[in-house]
Amino acid sequence: MAKVTGLEGVVAGETEIGLVDGEKGHLVYRGYWAKELAVSKSYEEVAYLLWNGRLPDAEELAQLKAQMAEERVIPEYLCRMLDLFPASVPLMLVLQSAVAALGDKENTTWPPTLKQAVRLTAVLPAIIAYRARRLQGLEPLDSLPELGHAANYLYLLTGKLPEEAHVKALSAYLILCMEHGMNASTFAGRVVLSTESDMCAAVCGAIGAMKGPLHGGAPYEVISMLEDIGTVERAEPWLRNALDNGTKLMGFGHRIYKTKDPRAEALQIATLEMIGKDASFDLALHVEATAIALLEEYKPGRRLFTNVEFYAAAILKALQLSPEIFTPTFTAGRIVGWTAHILEQAANNRIFRPQSTYIGPMPESEVVS
Incomplete structure (x- = not known):
């Protein structure tokens, strides 16, 4: 039998939340093509779908938007805590600590609840923006309840009401970040939750996995490549030189998808209104x-x-977001999938306890009792 490392190819459970089929280039959320949801639905609508198994009607959507707007407020004790972190502490670690600190009595119950999922999803972008503005020497802003989830995040980061094209592009990106099967961070969250720990603890575990460059590494190298190319005229000679020297072109090819990444297809459509408006x-x-x-x-x-x-990379650079918040922004999208999986795990829970093969030395002789 071939040696299996990293649990690759091992089925760790069943899920109704999402399907990733790399050979066919399929990404499905609860029976819907993710690439279609990204260009036709709002962040809140798709979050409702992943949490509840169906799209909301108008009243349900309005209720969710109102609830998320209310939950965007960062508790004062958490603001004080965020202010105490040295600037050298990476934002993902700050985010992990903040989520742990949100685990007050209401959020440490078993089983986890949908209300907890909504609260974490709503407040995470506000925490990211609060920390980012503090690091820039700027005063954090209060959320605007009339803005949708993606638009409010851009406002909190920039202090400006965002352009509709930018909101559309960021919303599509966040939707396509939401869910991607039993990836490392989702699995980590389900493992923590399977011990009957709480939702905040499980999300902290997921954030820890997302922080690793092999999983949540943001598209820094793509941006570095684009900045090095610099102009349209330099593109072909730069790329030919890279290929001649065996250099990998960042942003092309995928470990799972053997066709065009369906998420890239959707983002191509979602960003049509940005063409001709931003040189980068x-x-x-x-x-x-x-x-x-x-x-x-x-x-x-x-x-x-x-x-x-x-x-x-193209979207985040055009939105002029600093590289330090790329992975946290990915996290702000993926938290919907994490919490959906956490709720699914709790509904039919069994603690994860895989076996391992011992390959170390044995004692020289048996112990005689």
């Missing part, structure tokens, strides 16, 4: 088209397409 975004689109043509020339049949990291 237009450069990214030119680099994408040039790179795909060159990859087919240099590596025919390899099926190397644009992945979600490439479009994430």
Whole structure:
């Protein structure tokens, strides 16, 4: 039997939340194509779907939006705590500590509740923005209840009412971050929850996994590549030089998807209104088209397409978000999937207790009793 490492190919459980089929390029949320949801529904609608198994009607959506707007407020004790962290503490660790601190009596019950999921999802962007503005020497802002989830996040970060095209692009990105099967962070969250620990503890475990560069590494290298290319004229010679030297083109190809990443497809549609309005975004689109043509020339049949990291880089750079909040922003999207999985785990819980194969030495002789 072939040695299995990293549990690759091992089925760890059943879920009704999402399907990832890399060979076919499918990403499904609760029976809907994720790429269609991203361009046709709001963040709140898709969150409701993942939590409840169906899309909301108008009244249910209005109730969820009102509840999320109310839960955006950061408790005063948590603001004081955030202010005490040295600037050198990475934002993901600050976020993990903040979620742990939110585990007051209401949030440490078993089983976890949907209300807890809504609270964590609503407040996470506010915590990220609070910390980000403090690090920039700026005063944190209060949320605007009339703004939707994505729009309010942009407002809290920038202090400006965001353009509709930017809201649409960020909302699509956050929706496509929500769920991606039994990935490392989702599995970590389910494992913690399976001990009958609480939702905050489980989300802290998930954030810890997301912090690792092999999982939640933000598209820094894509942005570095785009900045190094600099202009449309330099794109082809830069890319050819990289391929001639065996350098991997960042943002192309995916460990799971062997066709075009469906998340990249959706983001391509969601960002149409940004074309021609931002030079860095237009450069990214030119680099994408040039790179795909060159990859087919240099590596025919390899099926190397644009992945979600490439479009994430293009969007986040166009929105002028600082690199330090890329992975936290990914986390602000994925928390919906985490909490949906946590609720699903609790509904039919059994503690995770896999076996291991001992490969160490044995004692020289048996112990005689």
